[in-house]
Amino acid sequence: MIRYFFRALRAQLRGGVLLFALSLFGVSIGVASVVSIQIINLNALGAFRGSMLAVSGSADLILLGKMPTLPETLYPEVLATPGVAAAWPLYRVDVTLRDADPIVLEVIGVDFFTAIDVPWEGEAVDVSAALGQSGWVAVTATLARERGWSVGERLSVSIGTRTAELVVGALSDFEKATPLASPRLAVMDIAQAQSLLGSRGQVDQIDVKLVDGVDEAAVVAALDRKLGTKAMILTPEQREEQAADLLSAFRLNLTALSLISLFVGGFLVFSSTQAALVRRRTEFGLLRSLGATHRQVFGLLVGDVALLGLAGVAVGMPLGYLGARANIDRVSATLSNLYLLEEIHQLVVPPWFFVLGAAVGLAGAGLGALAPALELGRKDTRSLLAAFSLHARVGEKAPRWFAAGVLCVLAIVGVYAVAGDRWRPAGFVQAFLLICAIPLLTPWLVQLATSRLPVRSFGLAYGVKGLGRQLQTTPVAVAALAIAVSMVVGVTTMVSSFRDTLDIWIERTIQADIYVSTPSRRRAASHATIGADVIERLKRHPAVTHVDRLRQFFAYTNGRRFSLAGVDASVPVDRARFALLEGEVEELPRDSVLVGEPLARKEGLHVGDDLVVDGPDGPVSFPIAGIYYDYSSELGSAFLHLDTMTERFGGGTVASVALYLAPDSDADDVVDELRVAFQATPLSMRSNRGLRERAMQVFDQTFAITRLLRYMSLLIAVCGVALTLIVLARERTSELALYRxxxxxxxxxxxxxLGKGLGIGAAGIALGSVAGVAFALILIYVVNRAFFGWTIAMHWPLGLLVWQSAIVLLASSVASVYPAIIASRTPATELRREDL
Amino acid sequence: MSLDEPVLRFHSVAKHYSQPSGGVLKALDDVSFEIAAGKKLAITGRSGSGKSTLLHLAAGIDIPSAGAVSFVGRDLGALTDRQRTLIRRDDIGLVFQFFYLLPHLTVWENVALPGWIASDRTFEERGRKLLDRVGLSAFATQPASTLSGGEMQRVAICRALLRKPRLLLADEPTGNLDDDNSEVVMDLLMQLVDDEQGALLYVTHSEEQAAQADERLSLHSGRLERT
Incomplete structure (x- = not known):
């Protein structure tokens, strides 16, 4: 039978290269979508994990400062804790290279005489130089190669408005130990790092090595008693999990979108397997009548599908890798802008990933072929040899399937009624039910729509009407297209609504004329401060009437890290500073806090509740006066009055300032003047308009990958239209011959x-648009709220949706041209009894 | 084209097919006959004698390897595929042994199909009259697949006659029917052709049915014999 399988396969491939190619395309793109997203997901945390292992790989526990740093004086106490074999302090600061290409250097200040083991490039380095030479730093050999640096190279860096001169004293090779370690890791003496780039007496982290066999929990409890709310005690695994949790929503949503492509690809496999079954029914019937067992015949079909799946994996895996590579920059930008994590520097694909790819491809192809294969299983020899009347059976079942589809829709409503946006998986359950409902609703709706269509001529309308009479094939293409269209409509509406919401939010909340911060602010957070002298100079500009100051650091509430900002809100403004979701306050109150929506949703906070923040001397409680809309980051944020922040958390310098100008001043001109005046100071200045443009740029960058994913599934679905029509042209040869x-x-x-192609396109658009509205509602009102904590106001981008629909319709028409040519070439001599 | 011109003329027509083995299969060889308007011509012959090939050539579905097939004086072999298609659409009706009704269309839609193909809006009334004539008006809105064999062939005859063809070609029109239905269908076919004054060329196995024609020819291994 195996010999027969290969003989038959050769004949099949010869007779249906295009069908095979289209099916292969569907599976490959589906696999590529999933694989590329999984590679990105896998590597999104790679740099973080790699850098953490490179620095703290030998540690059993990591003590992280919550304020955000720890007093150095705690170090001897940690070291003296029973069960601690060794401990070493770390001072971490992300500095910006003052260069034409201003990259971020992740500087780690270490005590070279403790247990930390730096992997040096080449010969071991005499670390005494690290202590003796001012600004001595070891950079990775990879970065040195990339930038053309060698030992002795002088580097000018900035942290906030402070600048420092560093000297490349040695080259390290962290990638040797941990391949995913960031090439931008730089190591220097901790005392030098504190004095040149940060504050003396403070450390960010203390790594701890435990005595062998000691009870870890007991040591953690002892450390916890000593450190109180000042530090968070984590194992390296927990530290990694923390970062993974942060990215989980982002990664899950990308995975879900990529799976839709695979699902749509499965429809193509369904169509081609169905076609193969119809085409080979006599062959299968003959084999059965010659004594082939049911399992053997079934095996032939399964063999075809397995081969298709494997070919899809072979093509899809490299495509997926290329897709991931092509999107590194976009995802890296999102990781660093939204999650403040390390960028992806390189892609690593572990061997087990190939097994995953193969499983995804085979499962996709297998699921697509499942229904036709089961159909084959139900047939006896006689019925295989007789003419098929599959469309008639589909027609009979269509109302029942429709009813099942309606039940799915009711279930979506039911899940919303019961779970709302409180249960995280609810959105995915609803999306899954929606995707199931579409193919179930399609056959009966197609039948209903086409049965009402009046036909008075033999042309487009006749072709469209025929769709309702070929229910074994056309609803599959319509459903596949409808799913892809629903994804496009849903995601487009969500992204567009989000963009409009963000635009309105920015308009409402960005009120100052100029915003000043430092190039290192985003990554270095509390370290990147603006010197008081710089603020004084800014104030002295003749156009500046008021200055708002903002101090910001990462704090913890209930173990969750969030951005806590203190604002000097004494400047009178025309409108309320915050767009509030809950509460009614015009200005930032003195003794209470305003909490951003993502943090409020994740912690279940409301106006009247208290926000409990870990303070330097224990938990600090603030009554919540309002919940404001916040789209700045998924991490969550809260605002205090600057004076309150100083009172409760101690003094600190500001991270950014907002300048208000005299009414007749032009913000862009003032920015130009300030840039000239502060040429030597590392400042980042944007006018109100410039900041808005930058925010929108970041937004568009973040959603660029979703655009790619939705168009991939659409491409597969349009191929499905071509495949279906080719199958129809081949199956209906006698009908076409009769017409001739x-x-x-x-x-x-x-x-x-052409009419059939247009009909499939129009039906797919109609159904997909309705489902897309539901998809948009799920994304906006359930998924975004539950996962990201963002309220998005619904805005329908009608113009864009109409334009996209026109493109889909055009694509469907173009996809039907080749099948139409094949069909039109059918000679009248092809009229055969068994096909009509 | 003169009024005396026969509707269909085969002049020394041959149709050869190349065999995969390298040989040549002579499906028709030196076949000549003609049929005038209002006349009926029956062709008999065993399976494989070339009857279907002859009908394909007569309908312009295929062209001869040698000789000429003329339809009302026009050499079909000299015409383009499109021109032959238009002749078939406007002047030739076809009735098949296996009816070839489209199961997804209603009875009336099957009859109306040639009118749709020709974008001819005048046929609707005629289609209804023809259905009435064959006694199937009551089934007009039913799917064709629900009819019996005899009823299906009556619908197929209506479809063939819808556009008043000059030539009706019937390929064993009763070959798939029982005796009673065969008689009904054949009588109906003859009557309708008489009424329409078209020419009828039909292939049959039945001596009795062949006897109903004005002229009768017999095919043996691609060669024609007058009976």
């Missing part, structure tokens, strides 16, 4: 097939 015998011209048959 009755005098139909080639052009007329061409038009009929």
């Amino acid at each position: 015998a009755l005098g139909a011209s080639r052009l007329q048959i061409f038009r009929i097939y």
